[in-house]
Amino acid sequence: MDYFLSVFNLRFILILFSGSLIGLIIGALPGLSVTMATALLLSVTYSWPFYDAIALMIGVYVVGVYSGAISSILVNIPGTPASVATSFDGFPMSCKGNSKKALWIATVYSFIGTVFGLIVLSLIAKPLSKIALSFSPIDYFLLAFFGLTTVGSLTSKNILKGHISAFIGVMISMVGIDSIMGVPRFTFGSLNLQLGIPIVPVLIGLFGFSEVLEQISSQTSSQISLLNNNERVSIKEILKYWKISLISSAIGTIIGILPGAGAPVASLLAYDSAKKYTKKPKIPFGQGAPEGIAASESANNACIGGALVPMLTLGIPGDAVTAVMLSAFYVHGLRPGPLFIKENPQAFELIVLSTLIGSFFIIILGFLFIPVLSKVVLVPKKIMLPLIAILCIVGAYSVNSSLYEVSIMTVFGVIGFFMRKTGFSTAAMVLGIVLGEMMDSNFRRALSLSGSVRELITGTFFKPISIVIIVFIVLSVFLSIKNKTNAAKK
Amino acid sequence: MNFELILSMFFLIFSSFLIFLSAELLKYGPAGLSPGLFPMIVSTLLLILSLFWFFSLFKKKGDQINNNFSKGLWKLLVTIILTFAFIFLVPYIHFFYATILYVFILSMLSGQKNKLLNLIISFLSSAVIFFIFGKILNVALP
Numbered sequence: 001m002d003y004f005l006s007v008f009n010l011r012f013i014l015i016l017f018s019g020s021l022i023g024l025i026i027g028a029l030p031g032l033s034v035t036m037a038t039a040l041l042l043s044v045t046y047s048w049p050f051y052d053a054i055a056l057m058i059g060v061y062v063v064g065v066y067s068g069a070i071s072s073i074l075v076n077i078p079g080t081p082a083s084v085a086t087s088f089d090g091f092p093m094s095c096k097g098n099s100k101k102a103l104w105i106a107t108v109y110s111f112i113g114t115v116f117g118l119i120v121l122s123l124i125a126k127p128l129s130k131i132a133l134s135f136s137p138i139d140y141f142l143l144a145f146f147g148l149t150t151v152g153s154l155t156s157k158n159i160l161k162g163h164i165s166a167f168i169g170v171m172i173s174m175v176g177i178d179s180i181m182g183v184p185r186f187t188f189g190s191l192n193l194q195l196g197i198p199i200v201p202v203l204i205g206l207f208g209f210s211e212v213l214e215q216i217s218s219q220t221s222s223q224i225s226l227l228n229n230n231e232r233v234s235i236k237e238i239l240k241y242w243k244i245s246l247i248s249s250a251i252g253t254i255i256g257i258l259p260g261a262g263a264p265v266a267s268l269l270a271y272d273s274a275k276k277y278t279k280k281p282k283i284p285f286g287q288g289a290p291e292g293i294a295a296s297e298s299a300n301n302a303c304i305g306g307a308l309v310p311m312l313t314l315g316i317p318g319d320a321v322t323a324v325m326l327s328a329f330y331v332h333g334l335r336p337g338p339l340f341i342k343e344n345p346q347a348f349e350l351i352v353l354s355t356l357i358g359s360f361f362i363i364i365l366g367f368l369f370i371p372v373l374s375k376v377v378l379v380p381k382k383i384m385l386p387l388i389a390i391l392c393i394v395g396a397y398s399v400n401s402s403l404y405e406v407s408i409m410t411v412f413g414v415i416g417f418f419m420r421k422t423g424f425s426t427a428a429m430v431l432g433i434v435l436g437e438m439m440d441s442n443f444r445r446a447l448s449l450s451g452s453v454r455e456l457i458t459g460t461f462f463k464p465i466s467i468v469i470i471v472f473i474v475l476s477v478f479l480s481i482k483n484k485t486n487a488a489k490k
Numbered sequence: 491m492n493f494e495l496i497l498s499m500f501f502l503i504f505s506s507f508l509i510f511l512s513a514e515l516l517k518y519g520p521a522g523l524s525p526g527l528f529p530m531i532v533s534t535l536l537l538i539l540s541l542f543w544f545f546s547l548f549k550k551k552g553d554q555i556n557n558n559f560s561k562g563l564w565k566l567l568v569t570i571i572l573t574f575a576f577i578f579l580v581p582y583i584h585f586f587y588a589t590i591l592y593v594f595i596l597s598m599l600s601g602q603k604n605k606l607l608n609l610i611i612s613f614l615s616s617a618v619i620f621f622i623f624g625k626i627l628n629v630a631l632p
Contacts, residue, residue: 032629160539160542160543160546161543163539164501164536164539164540164543167532167533167535167536167539168536170532171508171529171532171533171536174528174529174532178525180519180523180525181518181519181523181524181525183515183518183519183525185515185525185526185529186511186529209573212569213566213569213570215600216562216565216566216569216596216599216600217562217563217565217566217569218562381600381601382597382600382601382602383597383602383611383615385596385597385600386592386593386596386597386600386612386615387593387615389569389573389592389593389596390589390592390593390615390616390619391619393573393576393577393632394619394623394629394631394632397630397631397632398623398629398630398631401630403577403580403581403632406577406632407574407577410570410573410574410577413573414570417566422497439528440528440529443527443528444522444523444524444527444528447522447523447527448520448522448523451522
């Protein structure tokens with residue numbers, strides 16, 4: 001206990017708060033990733049005591065994942081890939097004058113998601129990580145395929161165009177050097193394309209820059225979004241989406257535990273499940289449904305606890321940020337693995353507590369900044385649009401300091417603009433891009449491990465994990481068809 | 491000709507082209523590990539979906555595409571050209587000055603008529619972005 005108190009003091013909390021503030025800024029600015037911030041902090045905190053270094057990183061991680069929602073809601077530029085699904089309903093809500101409510105929903109459900117993931121981490125970390133380890137390549141393929149079945153939820157009008165958008169997204173994800181054979185694919189001799197098409201500039205282009213193009217060419221109102229000065233947000237109103245939040249948090253935690261799947265997949269899957277779960281939403285999904293924000297934000301923040309599970313119990317990072325954190329552990333002489341919790345109970349407890357306090361900082365920072373941030377939408381369009389355009393450029397450039405990536409962002413902005421105009425789905429395309437590489441590499445790995453398609457199929461159907469995922473796929477497809485049929489009848 | 495029909499025909503050609511490119515990749519590596527295998531499956535599915543779309547247009551009246559681009563077409567084109575000009579020019583003129591110019595022209599396109607105010611806003615926004623990203627956050631700027 002004395003040892004615990006010697007570490008856990010005001011200094012520790014202040015460091016955690018500083019990390020949270022950095023996370024708030026980094027996450028909200030498009031192009032600046034939480035992974036990049038933690039990697040930079042790794043070099044800064046090299047000589048710090050272990051607990052201070054970890055407190056700073058956890059602060060950045062927890063609040064950074066949440067704050068990606070801020071730019072998604074206010075200007076339709078996802079601050080992080082994990083907050084793409086938040087923009088589907090967050091930005092329409094903001095456009096209708098409910099930015100404050102949208103930001104509060106994102107804040108509260110990010111908090112709930114983080115706490116949920118944390119509870120799972122502290123209670124059942126070990127058995128869950130063992131299950132995650134038994135996932136084979138075909139299970140990962142099926143999981144990604146399950147993700148692709150959510151296309152129906154991301155396309156409100158023409159489901160055929162939704163699927164075409166998703167498959168084009170999958171094809172885009174395959175541009176570059178093939179990860180298994182090392183052969184360039186669809187690069188047309190370009191050295192830049194050999195590195196693949198970077199996801200962040202694509203996201204900024206498809207959502208942010210296409211919005212600028214749309215607004216400039218339409219010139220409908222003097223502001224992008226409205227601000228409802230009488231907007232009152234009650235706690236009761238915000239907390240009524242708790243059931244969706246719990247389901248989404250569970251999805252987020254499970255996806256977080258699986259190495260390589262990540263928060264973007266979790267939030268898109270949670271968004272889909274919320275759409276299927278909510279029979280009669282007050283506002284349709286995609287047009288400002290609060291349920292969509294609650295689902296996406298609960299899931300992406302629940303991924304934090306999930307991603308920490310395999311990192312602490314097996315020494316396998318669940319996502320890019322935990323991979324950087326893992327190196328911080330090594331730098332300070334700690335070796336996460338099966339015996340880590342037993343041998344370093346104080347370290348484990350402090351990590352859990354730091355994440356818990358970090359989640360409270362989400363609420364505190366939300367309370368401090370939401371009233372100010374919600375006023376961003378008051379800025380007239382003629383001032384706001386050039387600023388968003390410049391933010392898109394800086395965001396795309398800052399990922400790899402490359403003007404080529406700014407060109408990619410611009411090209412995808414134009415593509416996104418025409419997709420909107422012709423009824424295609426940018427969200428479905430993003431889903432394809434996120435899941436494409438995971439599907440491709442795992443499908444081929446599974447095929448080469450089993451020897452033939454026949455063995456692959458027979459092997460798959462006799463594995464419990466695969467059977468569970470297949471059941472989910474069938475259910476997802478069935479519910480999609482049912483929902484579409486019901487919508488068509490109405 | 492119906493715009494939707496032209497678009498579906500474009501996708502038919504495009505997916506066929508992708509199948510051709512994927513087939514070229516099939517020769518690398520053993521069958522199960524070939525880098526062309528998965529693209530071949532996906533592009534074939536894309537072709538099938540495009541065919542469904544193409545034929546569905548003859549059966550029923552397709553979605554009404556909002557192809558009223560002409561209204562703000564010139565503004566759209568100017569914004570795209572301006573952005574590519576920014577990308578091309580920024581290595582030669584400093585980011586700070588390029589941003590002032592970019593914001594100034596884009597503000598005019600967005601309806602800002604007061605040129606003096608526009609100039610002040612362009613200068614200030616460029617300075618703020620340069621200071622926050624370049625100096626405080628130490629982010630590399632173009």
